[in-house]
Amino acid sequence: MTEKSFDSAVQDALARIEERIENACVRAGRSREDVRLMAVTKTVEAERINRALEAGVSLIGENRVQEFLAKKPALLPGRAEMHLIGHLQSNKVNSIVGQVDMIQSVDSEALARKISRRSEELGIVTRVLAEVNIGGEEAKSGIAPEGLEELLGQMALLPGISVEGLMTVPPISEKESEKRAFFSKMYQLQVDMRAKNIDNIDMRILSMGMSDDFEEAILEGATLVRIGSAIFGRRQYV
Numbered sequence: 026m027t028e029k030s031f032d033s034a035v036q037d038a039l040a041r042i043e044e045r046i047e048n049a050c051v052r053a054g055r056s057r058e059d060v061r062l063m064a065v066t067k068t069v070e071a072e073r074i075n076r077a078l079e080a081g082v083s084l085i086g087e088n089r090v091q092e093f094l095a096k097k098p099a100l101l102p103g104r105a106e107m108h109l110i111g112h113l114q115s116n117k118v119n120s121i122v123g124q125v126d127m128i129q130s131v132d133s134e135a136l137a138r139k140i141s142r143r144s145e146e147l148g149i150v151t152r153v154l155a156e157v158n159i160g161g162e163e164a165k166s167g168i169a170p171e172g173l174e175e176l177l178g179q180m181a182l183l184p185g186i187s188v189e190g191l192m193t194v195p196p197i198s199e200k201e202s203e204k205r206a207f208f209s210k211m212y213q214l215q216v217d218m219r220a221k222n223i224d225n226i227d228m229r230i231l232s233m234g235m236s237d238d239f240e241e242a243i244l245e246g247a248t249l250v251r252i253g254s255a256i257f258g259r260r261q262y263v
């Protein structure tokens with residue numbers, strides 16, 4: 026593919042996604058401004074990410090610390106917020122804190138503590154989300170819903186982080202009703218946790234929905250959808 030045709034491919038894909046987000050917001054009776062689009066750029070090379078940034082993408086998400094740090098210097102500066110959305114190993118905390126605008130995948134007190142400590146060393150506060158394993162899947166990261174309140178209580182005490190909401194990757198499911206049930210549970214968790222009024226805990230962000238299910242997520246209250254392959258095409262793992 027020539028660069029030009031890629032440009033228009035990514036622009037066309039973004040336009041289609043934008044239209045689908047708008048339609049889902051209308052169906053949900055929500056305002057378009059209530060839902061933020063993240064372009065998930067894992068496995069996408071910097072050059073192609075920059076085309077998306079030029080097309081107006083203002084938020085990108087990466088899964089792996091090393092991959093992100095390798096690409097970051099080549100990205101157009103000042104265009105987009107950058108979030109880490111993949112599982113964070115504790116030995117990578119020191120290299121990622123200060124390099125991203127938010128870490129969406131905090132699922133234990135130990136991890137939260139490390140992020141907070143490193144942030145304090147750097148004199149910053151790191152914005153984070155608590156990742157919830159809403160389907161109770163063994164192989165997935167995320168805190169169990171039953172443990173969320175306790176985790177939030179612990180995170181609230183850490184001076185180097187600020188909690189701004191919840192994130193999830195629900196089980197893969199073909200049925201729309203099943204997908205919506207998991208998203209709906211997440212929305213309920215957000216409402217419940219907000220009602221607890223935990224000091225220093227903000228619940229404004231609900232990060233859920235990917236290429237195959239972002240419309241269902243919007244219908245159930247997502248405020249941030251994370252979309253990769255529907256923008257950049259199928260990922261090629263090397």
Ligand SMILES: *Cc1c(COP(=O)(O)O)cnc(C)c1O
Nearest residue numbers: 065088110235236251252253254
């Ligand atoms: C890869 C990934 C996405 C995007 O997935 P697509 O199906 O390509 O849209 C979203 N969230 C997380 C946590 C991911 O790892």
